[in-house]
Amino acid sequence: xxxxxxxxxxxxxxxxxxxxxxxxxxxxxxxxxxxxxxxxxxxxxxxxxxxxxxxxxxxxxxxxxxxxxxxxxxxxxxxxxxxxxxxxxxxxxxxxxxxxxxxxxxxxxxxxxxxxxxxxxxxxxxxxxxxxxxxxxxxxxxxxxxxxxxxxxxxxxxxxxxxxxxxxxxxxxxxxxxxxxxxxxxxxxxxxxxxxxxxxxxxxxxxxxxxxxxxxxxxxxxxxxxxxxxxxxxxxxxxxxxxxxxxxxxxxxxxxxxxxxxxxxxxxxxxxxxxxx
Amino acid sequence: xxxxxxxxxxxxxxxxxxxxxxxxxxxxxxxxxxxxxxxxxxxxxxxxxxxxxxxxxxxxxxxxxxxxxxxxxxxxxxxxxxxxxxxxxxxxxxxxxxxxxxxxxxxxxxxxxxxxxxxxxxxxxxxxxxxxxxxxxxxxxxxxxxxxxxxxxxxxxxxxxxxxxxxxxxxxxxxxxxxxxxxxxxxxxxxxxxxxxxxxxxxxxxxxxxxxxxxxxxxxxxxxxxxxxxxxxxxxxxxxxxxxxxxxxxxxxxxxxxxxxxxxxxxxxxxxxxxxxxxxxxxxxxxxxxxxx
Amino acid sequence: xxxxxxxxxxxxxxxxxxxxxxxxxxxxxxxxxxxxxxxxxxxxxxxxxxxxxxxxxxxxxxxxxxxxxxxxxxxxxxxxxxxxxxxxxxxxxxxxxxxxxxxxxxxxxxxxxxxxxxxxxxxxxxxxxxxxxxxxxxxxxxxxxxxxxxxxxxxxxxxxxxxxxxxxxxxxxxxxxxxxxxxxxxxxxxxxxxxxxxxxxxxxxxxxxxxxxxxxxxxxxxxxxxxxxxxxxxxxxxxxxxxxxxxxxxxxxx
Numbered sequence: 001x002x003x004x005x006x007x008x009x010x011x012x013x014x015x016x017x018x019x020x021x022x023x024x025x026x027x028x029x030x031x032x033x034x035x036x037x038x039x040x041x042x043x044x045x046x047x048x049x050x051x052x053x054x055x056x057x058x059x060x061x062x063x064x065x066x067x068x069x070x071x072x073x074x075x076x077x078x079x080x081x082x083x084x085x086x087x088x089x090x091x092x093x094x095x096x097x098x099x100x101x102x103x104x105x106x107x108x109x110x111x112x113x114x115x116x117x118x119x120x121x122x123x124x125x126x127x128x129x130x131x132x133x134x135x136x137x138x139x140x141x142x143x144x145x146x147x148x149x150x151x152x153x154x155x156x157x158x159x160x161x162x163x164x165x166x167x168x169x170x171x172x173x174x175x176x177x178x179x180x181x182x183x184x185x186x187x188x189x190x191x192x193x194x195x196x197x198x199x200x201x202x203x204x205x206x207x208x209x210x211x212x213x214x215x216x217x218x219x220x221x222x223x224x225x226x227x228x229x230x231x232x233x234x235x236x237x238x239x240x241x242x243x244x245x246x247x248x249x250x251x252x253x254x255x256x257x258x259x260x261x262x263x264x265x266x267x268x269x270x271x272x273x274x275x276x277x
Numbered sequence: 278x279x280x281x282x283x284x285x286x287x288x289x290x291x292x293x294x295x296x297x298x299x300x301x302x303x304x305x306x307x308x309x310x311x312x313x314x315x316x317x318x319x320x321x322x323x324x325x326x327x328x329x330x331x332x333x334x335x336x337x338x339x340x341x342x343x344x345x346x347x348x349x350x351x352x353x354x355x356x357x358x359x360x361x362x363x364x365x366x367x368x369x370x371x372x373x374x375x376x377x378x379x380x381x382x383x384x385x386x387x388x389x390x391x392x393x394x395x396x397x398x399x400x401x402x403x404x405x406x407x408x409x410x411x412x413x414x415x416x417x418x419x420x421x422x423x424x425x426x427x428x429x430x431x432x433x434x435x436x437x438x439x440x441x442x443x444x445x446x447x448x449x450x451x452x453x454x455x456x457x458x459x460x461x462x463x464x465x466x467x468x469x470x471x472x473x474x475x476x477x478x479x480x481x482x483x484x485x486x487x488x489x490x491x492x493x494x495x496x497x498x499x500x501x502x503x504x505x506x507x508x509x510x511x512x513x514x515x516x517x518x519x520x521x522x523x524x525x526x527x528x529x530x531x532x533x534x535x536x537x538x539x540x541x542x543x544x545x546x547x548x549x550x551x552x553x554x555x556x557x558x559x560x561x562x563x564x565x566x567x568x569x570x
Numbered sequence: 571x572x573x574x575x576x577x578x579x580x581x582x583x584x585x586x587x588x589x590x591x592x593x594x595x596x597x598x599x600x601x602x603x604x605x606x607x608x609x610x611x612x613x614x615x616x617x618x619x620x621x622x623x624x625x626x627x628x629x630x631x632x633x634x635x636x637x638x639x640x641x642x643x644x645x646x647x648x649x650x651x652x653x654x655x656x657x658x659x660x661x662x663x664x665x666x667x668x669x670x671x672x673x674x675x676x677x678x679x680x681x682x683x684x685x686x687x688x689x690x691x692x693x694x695x696x697x698x699x700x701x702x703x704x705x706x707x708x709x710x711x712x713x714x715x716x717x718x719x720x721x722x723x724x725x726x727x728x729x730x731x732x733x734x735x736x737x738x739x740x741x742x743x744x745x746x747x748x749x750x751x752x753x754x755x756x757x758x759x760x761x762x763x764x765x766x767x768x769x770x771x772x773x774x775x776x777x778x779x780x781x782x783x784x785x786x787x788x789x790x791x792x793x794x795x796x797x798x799x800x801x802x803x804x805x806x807x808x809x810x811x812x813x814x815x816x817x818x819x820x821x822x823x824x
Contacts, residue, residue: 036370038373082551085551085555085558086554088558091369092369092370092373093509095310096310096505096509097550097554099501100505100551101547103499103502103543107543107544108544111540146682146685149693150682151675151677151682152679152682154661154665154669154672155669155672157658157660157665157669158658158661158672161658161660161661162657164620164640165652165657166669167620167644168640168641168644168648168649169732170641170672171669171672171673173641209498210381213377213381220374249389250389251385252385253385253386253389256377256378256379256381256382257378259374260357260375260378263358263371263372263374263375264358264362267367267368267371
């Protein structure tokens with residue numbers, strides 16, 4: 001039995017890392033979806049966090065914690081700058097702006113010398129332990145639990161349900177949307193920093209639009225009525241390809257199919273929250 | 278030198294305008310940001326390439342075939358992904374997410390069929406003729422691109438403004454409910470618009486394929502980013518804005534490559550988008566943000 | 571309390587409001603009536619900050635709020651409802667009201683994260699207050715239900731309750747009785763008067779003349795964006811211009 005567990009662990013322990021990182025990314029997009037906004041820039045924010053944290057530990061030799069914090073703060077700061085003009089407007093502007101932003105970030109990673117250009121960064125010190133990821137996830141779950149039944153969580157829900165009605169009740173809609181976007185960027189950057197320090201290697205191609213669609217699919221499959229939905233969605237979509245290896249190169253098409261089918265037939269995702277009748 | 282760049286910019290910008298025109302038309306009428314427009318563009322390019330390599334047809338035929346195939350694809354996307362949502366009240370993000378799904382499927386399947394390699398038109402497909410006017414050199418290619426793009430755009434604008442069909446489309450864009458009360462077949466207008474707008478995307482795809490002589494499964498991505506910048510620049514749903522915005526972006530890109538550095542090129546569209554959101558979110562002509570918002 | 575000075579609003583070359591000036595005094599139930607398209611809802615949108623006037627000023631409690639954003643106008647004590655009901659359908663009735671009370675809370679994000687007692691104290695007080703308001707509208711028994719499950723008339727009341735929960739000094743109510751049956755309308759009239767008795771100033775748009783004549787103390791009549799009459803319900807309903815534009819003769823006998 002113990003032997004079986006050991007071999008299971010040896011085969012699958014990296015899967016735990018990936019499940020947790022993907023879970024964090026799913027939460028990072030969930031918080032914008034929770035106020036009715038779509039961010040397609042979270043893959044880029046993850047990349048910025050990954051490169052920032054990795055450069056901090058590699059070039060500046062700062063403690064891991066500080067590097068991670070920097071990897072979260074820079075994306076959050078950028079999100080504030082992009083979000084402020086974009087989120088004054090309603091509807092679909094954030095999605096379009098973040099789509100363009102993601103492309104700029106990808107091109108920047110490919111062309112800047114500090115990020116290693118198209119080669120990427122090699123030899124990021126392995127500092128991430130599994131418990132770091134569990135701890136980060138624990139803190140996030142605590143945060144979302146507290147948010148849920150607070151005035152801030154209700155304000156986000158109100159904005160998602162009806163932005164105009166929320167505004168005339170005195171909820172500062174732009175302010176909430178910008179902060180939700182920035183917190184999401186922070187979470188994505190943190191996930192990137194943690195991920196960088198166990199994969200050793202950063203490639204500029206990992207943080208493009210395809211990965212943004214991956215993250216979106218995590219959240220949409222699980223459903224955005226509660227934060228558990230994105231966590232479950234990301235877990236399923238991380239483990240599933242391991243089992244369905246025959247899907248192989250059509251994994252992205254599967255994502256696409258999930259997006260279309262879930263949006264049309266399961267608008268609340270697979271986790272539905274129902275109020276008591 | 279400047280005049281030569283002017284011609285290059287016109288060729289590039291008119292294709293952007295053509296792409297953005299379809300994009301903005303779908304938004305204006307169906308109120309959907311279709312993020313599958315780039316994939317539709319790419320399929321149009323492959324359709325044009327396929328008939329050229331298989332049947333050795335002329336550029337104009339290739340463009341027409343690309344338009345037909347893209348139009349059908351756009352109609353199909355509307356049918357399976359957008360129409361079911363139209364039938365009930367939905368969150369405004371839902372149709373956009375559905376079109377992201379469609380784009381992902383189309384690109385991934387195209388990659389499965391054509392692989393990741395870059396395809397080219399046959400060697401002798403486009404005669405390397407050019408004409409000199411004063412100091413400017415016009416290639417046959419540039420003349421075809423600008424000619425086709427401008428005449429398609431003028432045709433669409435004519436149809437929209439001068440025909441019964443166009444009147445119906447504009448009525449639906451204004452308010453589908455009022456249009457239905459006036460006896461306009463709203464659902465059919467939606468479908469025709471999806472077809473026509475996607476056909477414009479397909480034409481842009483074939484023209485881009487010929488222009489750069491490079492066709493691959495991922496070619497829809499860069500123009501998608503530009504299309505988004507253009508319709509925000511021109512004002513969402515604004516036809517004139519899309520045309521002018523496309524030309525402006527073409528100029529901005531060519532001039533930045535000529536006088537600054539080619540590294541900037543891919544960042545131009547985002548820079549333009551960000552600046553316009555900052556100073557004039559309704560777009561260059563826009564004034565109707567209040568009613569939509 | 572509310573003062574409108576020469577409000578002009580153009581929509582794409584069309585003049586919707588033409589140099590409109592009005593005053594709503596404290597403590598009143600003020601009725602705004604007029605045929606469809608007279609510009610009533612546009613006026614509400616301008617007062618609550620959703621739309622900017624082409625010219626003119628909106629003064630609320632001595633402050634010029636013409637160019638304020640909706641949340642800051644709400645923070646100064648203005649609440650409103652909408653003609654097409656805009657409740658939060660997927661939230662419970664209680665959550666609808668608590669969301670409405672957002673600006674009355676004082677605890678910070680830090681208090682939320684550290685689980686400080688102030689959060690629990692405030693949440694408890696707000697829930698009690700919300701319950702009280704729901705009771706006023708005979709909705710208390712359904713506090714935990716999803717808002718969507720309410721009947722049409724109840725949804726209208728919930729929206730009014732939510733607006734009241736923001737603790738407004740002035741309440742703008744857009745067609746509260748639309749779609750209600752006579753019994754519900756009757757009940758609503760009582761509730762409106764009751765709210766007013768508690769010290770809330772109310773400005774309402776309504777097409778149901780019995781409703782307007784029954785509860786309003788002052789009425790303004792709009793036609794094509796112009797003020798054509800102003801006064802008590804009795805004065806207004808027999809005004810010849812009003813009869814011609816809108817009401818028809820028999821209303822005068824009501």
